[in-house]
Amino acid sequence: MDGTSALDDTWTVAGRTFHSRLIVGTGKYKDYALNAAAAEAAGAEIVTVALRRVNLSDPSQPMLVDHVRPDRFTYLPNTAGCFTGEDAVRTLRLAREAGGWDLVKLEVLSDTKTLYPDMEETLRALKLLVAEDFKVMVYCSDDPVYARKLEDAGAVAIMPLGALIGSGLGIQNRLNIHLIVEQAKVPVLVDAGVGTASDATVAMELGCDGVLMNTAIAEARDPIRMARAMKHAVIAGREAFLAGRMPRRMYADASSPLSGLI
Amino acid sequence: MRLTVNGEEHDVDGVVDVAGLVAALGLDARKVAVELNLAIVPRSTYASTRLAEGDRLEVVHFIGGG
Numbered sequence: 001m002d003g004t005s006a007l008d009d010t011w012t013v014a015g016r017t018f019h020s021r022l023i024v025g026t027g028k029y030k031d032y033a034l035n036a037a038a039a040e041a042a043g044a045e046i047v048t049v050a051l052r053r054v055n056l057s058d059p060s061q062p063m064l065v066d067h068v069r070p071d072r073f074t075y076l077p078n079t080a081g082c083f084t085g086e087d088a089v090r091t092l093r094l095a096r097e098a099g100g101w102d103l104v105k106l107e108v109l110s111d112t113k114t115l116y117p118d119m120e121e122t123l124r125a126l127k128l129l130v131a132e133d134f135k136v137m138v139y140c141s142d143d144p145v146y147a148r149k150l151e152d153a154g155a156v157a158i159m160p161l162g163a164l165i166g167s168g169l170g171i172q173n174r175l176n177i178h179l180i181v182e183q184a185k186v187p188v189l190v191d192a193g194v195g196t197a198s199d200a201t202v203a204m205e206l207g208c209d210g211v212l213m214n215t216a217i218a219e220a221r222d223p224i225r226m227a228r229a230m231k232h233a234v235i236a237g238r239e240a241f242l243a244g245r246m247p248r249r250m251y252a253d254a255s256s257p258l259s260g261l262i
Numbered sequence: 263m264r265l266t267v268n269g270e271e272h273d274v275d276g277v278v279d280v281a282g283l284v285a286a287l288g289l290d291a292r293k294v295a296v297e298l299n300l301a302i303v304p305r306s307t308y309a310s311t312r313l314a315e316g317d318r319l320e321v322v323h324f325i326g327g328g
Contacts, residue, residue: 025328035326050327051295053268053320059288064324080327090300094322097302098295165328192328214328 009238011209013187014103014135014156016074020045021204022234023076023189025214029223032067038217039068041227047073048105048212050080051095070099076137078105083118085125092134104129105159107139115165119146123153130154139191142176144183151186158184159212162203163193166215170199174206181207197226197233204237205245266318280319281308287321294323 010017023046029035039047047068055061077095079088085108092104108125110118117140129136130153137157138150147158160180163169170193171177181188187209194200194213203211211234220226265272265283277283280303284291296303297320303311313319 026326027328029326032326048328049324051322052325054287054289054294054323056268056270056272056287056321063293064326065293068326075324077324078327090297093302094295094297094320095324097304098293098322098324 009242011187013137016103018045018074020231020234021210021238022200022230023048023210023212024217024227024230025212026050026064026068027214028218032062032064034223035064035218036067036069038223038227039073041224041231042217043231045074046076048076048078048214050078051091051098074103075099075101076103076105078139079107079125080109082108082125083110083121084108085121085128088125089128089132092129093132096134102133103135103137103156105137105139117141117161119143122146123149126150126153126155137189142173142180144176144179147180147188148183151184155186157187157189157209159189159191161192162190162199163195165192167193168195168216168219169193170195171202171206174202177203177206177208194230197229200230200233201237201240204234205240207241210234263313263315265313265316268319268321278312279309280311280313283313283319284308284321289321294321296321 010019020043022042022044024039024042024044025048026035079091082088082091088106088108096102106125108118108122109115119141126136126138135156137159138155139159142160150158162171189210189212190203190208191212194216200211217223217227263274277286280296299318
């Protein structure tokens with residue numbers, strides 16, 4: 001690998017190849033127009049979306065598909081708000097019919113305070129979805145053992161949390177993320193916990209294939225600028241990972257020659 | 263005909279199938295998905311899926327999410 005090949009650096013999930021390693025959420029924005037502009041500024045090719053009841057009392061309200069267009073972005077429907085495997089399967093069956101594709105994000109949560117993934121239920125839901133031919137990217141804890149179980153059960157991507165959803169605390173356990181990356185044969189993306197650009201860079205430096213974030217961009221004072229920052233941060237981290245960092249040393253190692261001093 | 267749509271009771275007149283209901287609700291069929299009594303209704307079958315008294319439907323669409 002040499003420095004000229006950055007443009008050819010792609011990643012593939014469930015047979016689909018992407019250039020951008022930054023997946024962005026579409027929640028929490030002031031409006032869908034800002035949302036679409038932020039996704040563009042992030043250079044994202046995939047956006048996560050949620051599925052909810054249509055507001056029947058006002059069918060004329062703005063619709064996501066009219067702003068964040070499905071012909072421009074690959075929609076990744078999620079199961080946010082689902083607490084059981086059955087809820088998740090029901091939601092994604094509807095999402096598959098609404099969108100016409102089978103690439104989905106599974107998240108089965110344990111409680112509303114932490115939104116921490118319920119891994120036992122997540123694994124059970126994954127098996128139900130795989131049996132129905134869904135291609136499932138799985139939001140999960142940063143437990144390497146469960147990550148392996150998910151992969152064995154047919155997950156097309158492993159997406160461990162860096163920190164709790166919406167917390168912005170950055171990657172809390174770099175070792176676990178690294179262990180998961182090292183063992184995985186499917187893409188690994190840090191999903192949740194990114195607060196600022198350096199957090200995304202750390203994820204990529206650890207060897208992740210990508211990063212998924214929502215709140216870090218949506219709740220920035222200037223979401224468009226933060227989206228741009230995240231784009232660069234992900235590229236920087238990826239490039240640093242590919243470049244191979246220098247070894248860490250306990251003591252100094254002079255950059256200027258010590259010979260020939262006057 | 264009395265239907266439960268998105269958890270609320272609706273009294274609809276002149277609606278016989280899913281396509282008719284979606285139109286009566288003022289929705290674009292290309293932008294929603296429909297579940298009838300817990301089973302997915304494929305979009306291609308909206309016009310041929312008849313509705314009956316007491317049916318329970320969910321009409322959903324994509325919104326922003328993380």
